[in-house]
Amino acid sequence: MTVLDASTLPDDTTSHAALASQNLDYGRVATDDRAAFVAWLQADARGFHQPRSTEAQLTESVEHLAERRTTGVWDATIADASTPVATVSSWVSSLTVSPERRIPAWAISSVTVAPTHRRRGIARALLEGELRTAAAAGLPLAMLTVTEATIYGRYGFAPAARVTTLDIDRRRVSWRGPRPAGRVQFADPATFAAEASAVSERAALRTPGAVTRPESHVRHLLGLHDPESESSRQARVVRYDDEHGELQGFAVYRVVRTPPSPGRVEFDELVAATDDAEAALWRFLLEQDFVGSIRAGLRASDERVPWMLDDPRAVATSSASDHLWLRILDVQAALESRRYAAAGRVVIDVDDALGLASGRYELVTDDAGDARVETIDAAREDAPAGDIRLGVGELSALLLGDVRWSALAAAGRLAEETPGVAATLDRLFAPERAPHLGFWF
C-alpha cells in the first residue's frame, strides 16, 4: 500500500478563515525549526496536563514525530505568542477491518486547546479541518483514541472497538491451555525495535480494529525514548519464537513491588502473530514466582485467557470501555473494505452534519463475503427506498461489528424503515473476531 504523506497536504481554508475571524493564526509547524516544534510539543504536553518535557524527551520527539502533519493555532496578542494555543497532529495509517484486510485511515492525535482559549470553537475548527483535509485526500475514514467520550460524537466519530482491563489472581492460575513447541526468551530492548515493528504488523493483520503502530510508539513501548527513566528501566521484554526459530510475538511487562510483599506483573503489551504465541506469552506472564497478581490493560473484549485456565474466575474484568473511535468519510470505500458473514442486500440512508458521507447506499454482499456498494441518487424516480436510516457516527460504530445493529435500533440510534432489517444486518456484520486495538495513539 502506498502511503500518502499527510504533511504535504494544504491547510484547510474554511478553518483558516474561521480562526482568522477571531484574530487567530491557524497553520502548520515547520518541524525542522527546532524552537518552533519544541514550543508546539510543550503546548501539547501542557494541554494534556503533563509536566514540561525534558530535553531528552524533546530530542526524541523532534527526531521521531517530525514526519507528522503538525498543526497549531497561535494568538499574536498573548505574552508568549510563540507557543501555540492549540495543537493537533495527524498521519496516514492503516486499520484492519477484517482479518487480512486493511484500509488506509487518517489518524488524529494531540488535540489540545489552552485553558485560556477554551470554548470558542478552536477544537471544532481543528477537527473539522482534519476531516475535510482527509476526505479531500481520498481517505475513507478517520480515527482516534480519546480522553473523554463526550468530545467527538458531534464530529461523526463513534466508539468502534472496546478494551478491558483484566486482573488475575496468581494463586488461582493453573494452566490448561496450549503448550506450544516454541520458546519464550528475554530480548534486549535496545536492539529489538525493528523486529517488534515487523511482528506487530503481522499481528495487526489478524484483528479488526488493529492499527499500524507508529515507530515512535514502538520506541516508547521498549523504553528507548528515555532509557534511563524509572519506567523504562522496569520494562522487561520477552519474545516468542516458534519451533522453527521464527519470531511470532512479544510482550513488554514490569513487576511492581513494595517489599516485602510479592510483586504485581503489569503488562504494557502482548503482541501475537499466531495463536501459539498468544498462549505461550500469556502463560509466561501468568506463571511468574514471587508474584501475587497480574494486571493486563487494553485487552480485547473476547480475550481467550480465561479458557486457558482451570479456574476461569482467576481472571476478573476490572474495567471495560470504549477505545478506538472511527469516523467514516467515504461510505462506499469503508463498507467495501471489510468481509461479511453472509450474502444480502440492504439500502442504507446515511446522515452526516458535515456533508462528507451523507447519501443513500446500496450494499450487496455475496457468499464469499465480498461487498459491492453503490451510491444511489435518492431524488431519482426509480430510486430504491431506504431500508434503514442512521447517522455517520452510528455507521462508524457498526463498521467493525463491535456493536449490533439491533442494539442501536433498540437504543433509538437508528431507524428501521423495513421491519427486521436490523436483524439481517446483524448477521451480515458479525465480526470474525472482536475488534481490538491494544495501544493509545
Ligand SMILES: CC(=O)SCCNC(=O)CCNC(=O)[C@H](O)C(C)(C)COP(=O)(O)OP(=O)(O)OC[C@H]1O[C@@H](n2cnc3c(N)ncnc32)[C@H](O)[C@@H]1OP(=O)(O)O
Ligand atoms: C484525539 C485526542 O487528542 S483526544 C484529546 C482531547 N484533548 C484533551 O482532552 C485535552 C484537554 N481538553 C482540551 O484541550 C479542550 O477542552 C478540548 C480540545 C477538548 C476542547 O477544546 P475547545 O476549543 O474548548 O472546544 P470548542 O470550543 O471547539 O468546542 C466545540 C464543541 O465541543 C464541546 N466540548 C468541548 N470540550 C468538551 C469536553 N471536554 N467535553 C464535552 N464537550 C466538549 C463544546 O461544548 C462545543 O459544543 P457544541 O459546539 O456542539 O455546542
